[in-house]
Amino acid sequence: MSRPVRFVPIALLVVFLAFVAWRLTVPADTTIRSKLEGKPVPSFALPEALPARATFGSTDLATGKPRIVNFFASWCVPCIAEAPVLRELKAKGVAIDGIAVRDRPEDIAEFLKENGDPYQRIGADAQSNVQMALGSSGVPESFVVDGRGIIRYQHVGPIMPQDLDLILTELEKAK
Amino acid sequence: MIAELGLAALWLAAALALLQLLLALGFAKADGAKAARPLALLQAILTLLAFGSLIAVFLRTDLSVALVFENSHSAKPWLYKFAGTWGNHEGSMLLWVAVLSVSGAALAVLEKRINEKMLVASLGAQAALGLGFYAFLLFASNPFARLNPAPLEGRGLNPLLQDPGLAFHPPTLYLGYVGLSVAFSLAVGAMLTRQVDAPLARAMRPWVLASWIFLTLGITAGSYWAYYELGWGGWWFWDPVENASLMPWLAATALLHSVNVLAARGGLRSWTMMLAVVAFSMSMVGTFLVRSGILTSVHAFAVDPQRGTFILALLAIYVGAALILFAARAATIREGAPFKPVSREGALVVNNLLLSVILGVVFVGTLYPIIAEALSGEKISVGPPYFNAVAGPLALILGALLFVGPLLRWRSDRRPLAKWVLPSALIALVVVGISFAFAPEMSLLARFGLAFGTALLPASILPLFGRSLKRTPLAVWGMVVAHLGVGVALIGMASDSAFTQEKLTVARPGDKMQVGPWLIELAGIAPVAGPNWTAIEAHLRASRGGGTETLRPQARTFTSPFTETSETAIHTAWNGQFYAVIGRQRDEGWQLRLWWKPFVTLIWLGGVLIGIGGLIALVGRLWRERRWGRQVAE
Structure with missing residues (x-):
């Protein structure tokens, strides 16, 4: 066996060790950055989620001021945890549009009665099509959209009290 | 008291392992083998005592032991209290160490084919392996740590793991993983004492065979467990955890064949030593990948980098040392008897090459997500499309080789x-x-x-x-x-x-549907309760031709901790399995997933x-x- 060949295994080991050691010291960033950040909202139009309640489409988002698009559902437990924070955002004058994912009107009404209603408009996404189009992987999830209808920030999971400053900063940046 | 006894036994065993290593290094003057044998035996008894102590505190649900509090619950059936002993990180590492020292003792007591010098060297290697894992247990994951005051109730065990399969699947795999440590130690001992020859291969062969049997059965059982417990209808998912057990198996399969060439014909010496090192390395790589959590997906949230670093350090030391030894000694390992391409040896070389390439394919595929992130920052996952497309054809060629390989004669076959x-x-x-x-x-x-x-x-x-x-x-x-x-x-x-044939449907009681040759009727839905869970159970009547079979798949909700699982119902016929899963309630009906899997x-x-x-x-x-x-x- 020639001399260099004998050292191939140990060289491979060193490469392997370097790779995994690097990965151990730089823990994986588990947040998935939306590829749509910085891009316009994909076009969609949602049917009404509740009778006598305004719905919206992608073209209604470019209102000149930043706003939040929030995916929620009455069957989603973290959404209940998120509700007080959304109410607080509303109290601070933030405009929020809701998208009810795979839900029924009577359940949505019940959910809003119990947990408060922070939404300006609510659309129904019965088959998760809009959710998919925006690259959202679960409920709840929120998008900060600027005044020209461009997605500025994607928040995966519920907005908890400790995330409030982060969201307000993102809204400020989107102005 | 029991926990302290276990801890003391563990410390003593570690001290004995240190002695054994020093003995091999030549610090002690006593007649090597005479002292090494009882040392190895005593060490095995002590680790078994420690493991027994842990089983005892789990069976008694001694909640003052932190590990029991975190992983068990007084309401759990006894079999799962028992299996819960190794259903967690600390317990499974203790099991690992116990198997490692028992293998060492078996080598010390039973091995008569190799000479004393090589035996002492091999036992020294085995003790060095043991020491690292003792340190890991004692300093970084003490299974016997106490809680004061003791809590009133435990936190339970992952309900997915509440299954009889769990009682036997991990220990079987561990016997296989750790059994390969003996092949590793023998290879190191042989290279140290410059005796890479046929007697070594004959000594190594039963160890490789035994580990390989356990790995084979462990993987087979694990595959069936995932099939009926996860309720996804698949039997292999190319998940990193599965690959972690497949890689040592591939290496052990190659070793199993090459060690025969060395035993029978004295050939493939360096290659067999290399494989012995690689096979155990793959066991350690597998353990590292699973324990460190560096490969788990976005959904992982209980990762402990300290443990990962510890195992990685051990891996670097052991495998690094063995490979440096290999590089230093490879020149002195003699060539074996020559052979022609068309011969038993030739066929086994092709077998080994194919298995090694498959191993490489699985290894690269498993680690590719890290490599991709390092090079381009992209997050990707590698799944069945890659593995099936690349490893599948190679495995088929390997299968075709079986038409002729076993018929060939040694050295040269001109028939x-x-x-x-x-x-x-x-x-x-x-x-x-x-x-x-x-x-x-x-x-x-x-x-x-x-x-x-x-x-x-x-x-x-x-x-x-x-x-x-x-x-x-x-x-x-x-x-x-x-x-x-x-x-x-x-x-x-x-x-x-x-x-x-698969059918995903929403059905109401009374609905009928056809899946392959089976006519299925949803006869009813009823709530049922177990010791620590409640469930919705579907009552399915399945018929084809003659008799009717009853299947009762469940959607279970466990109380401590709160988790939902699905219990599949499987009817096994002579020509396949009918597989049923019940899902959520939707629109006045119930989601049903039904499969007919011929000859699965x-x-x-x-x-x-x-x-x-x-x-x-x-x-x-x-x-x-x-x-x-x-x-x-x-």
């Missing part, structure tokens, strides 16, 4: 082999033809899997032709059974991938046959050597 190979090739061709006629849109992989699997059934028995069946060594019988198992498993895999059972039957084949060969080898040893003594 006209066509008359042996032709019937197998013909059978494969006929199956391909029939499959084109009846199932034109079958995938290429499944079609050839079916063809080669079918042809392998008779082909694997060919080595018995022209032999006196009474005089045929058990090892040959074992090989025939194992290769037959490969054929059976191939047919099962191909049939499952090509002929499975052959996958695990094949796996078991492969394991039994290994067992027959192992018994044959040990029996033969004992008789041979007795003759020598006389």
Whole structure:
């Protein structure tokens, strides 16, 4: 066996060790950055989620001021945890549009009665099509959209009290 | 008290391992082997005592022990309290150490074929391996840590793990993983004492065989466990955790074949030493990948980098040292007897090359997500499309090699082999033809899997032709059974991938539906309760032709901790399995997932046959050597 060949295994080991050691010291960033950040909202139009309640489409988002698009559902437990924070955002004058994912009107009404209603408009996404189009992987999830209808920030999971400053900063940046 | 006893035993065992290592390094003057043997034995007794203590505190649900509090619950059935001992990180590492030291003791007590010098060196290597894991347990994951004050109730165990399969699956795999440590230690001992030869191979062979049997059975059982417990209808998902057990198996399979060449013909010396090191390294890589959590997906949230670093450091030291030793000694390892390309050796070299390439494919695929992130920052996951497309054809070539390989003679074979190979090739061709006629849109992989699997059934028995069946060594019988198992498993895999019929539907009580040959009626839905769970149970009546079968799949909700699982219901017929899962309630109905999987059972039957084949060969080898040893003594 020639001399260099004998050292191939140990060289491979060193490469392997370097790779995994690097990965151990730089823990994986588990947040998935939306590829749509910085891009316009994909076009969609949602049917009404509740009778006598305004719905919206992608073209209604470019209102000149930043706003939040929030995916929620009455069957989603973290959404209940998120509700007080959304109410607080509303109290601070933030405009929020809701998208009810795979839900029924009577359940949505019940959910809003119990947990408060922070939404300006609510659309129904019965088959998760809009959710998919925006690259959202679960409920709840929120998008900060600027005044020209461009997605500025994607928040995966519920907005908890400790995330409030982060969201307000993102809204400020989107102005 | 019991916990402290266990901890003390562990410390003592670690001290003995240190002594054993020093002995091998030549610091102690005493007659090496005489002292090393009892040391290894005592060490095994102490680790077994420690492991027994942990089982005892789990059975008594001693909540003052932190590990019990975190992983057990007084309301749990006793079997799961018992299995809960190793259903967590600390307990499984203690099991690992126990198996490691028992293997060392078995080597010390039973091994008579190699000389004392090599035995002491090998036991020293084994002790060095042990020391690292003792340190890991004692400093970074003490299973006996106490809680003061003791809590009133435990936090329970992951309900997915509340299954009889768990009681046996991990220990079986561990026996396999750690058994390979003996092959590693023997290789290191042989390289240190410059005795890489046929007697070493004969000493190493039963260890490799035994570990390989456990790995084979462990993987087969794990595959069936995932199949019925996860409720996804699949039997292999190319998940990093599964690959972690497949990689040592691939290396051990290659080693199993190459060690035979070394034992019989004295050939492939360096290669066999390399494989012995690689096989155990793969066990450690697998453990590292699973324990460190560096490969788990976005959904992982309980990762402990400290543990990962510890295992990685051990891996670097052991594998690094062994590979440096290999590089230093490779020049002094003599070449074996020469052989022609068309020979048993030649076929085994091709076998080894293919297995190594498959191992490389699985290794790269498993680690590729890290590599991709390092190079381009992209987050990707590698799944069945890659593994099936790359490893599948290689495995099929390996299967085709079985038509001829086992028939070849050692050194050189000039016989006209066509008359042996032709019937197998013909059978494969006929199956391909029939499959084109009846199932034109079958995938290429499944079609050839079916063809080669079918042809392998008779082909694997060919080595018995022209032999006196009474005089045929058990090892040959074992090989025939194992290769037959490969054929059976191939047919099962191909049939499952090509002929499975699936139906996802929302049904109300009284609804009827057709799945393959089965007419299914949802007769009713009822709530049921177990000791620590409640469930919704569907009552399905399945019929085809004659009788009616009843299946009761459940959607379970566990109370501590709160978790939802689905319990599949499976009806096994002679020609396949009917598999039912119940999901959420939707729109006045219930989600049902129903599968008819023709001949899917052959996958695990094949796996078991492969394991039994290994067992027959192992018994044959040990029996033969004992008789041979007795003759020598006389």
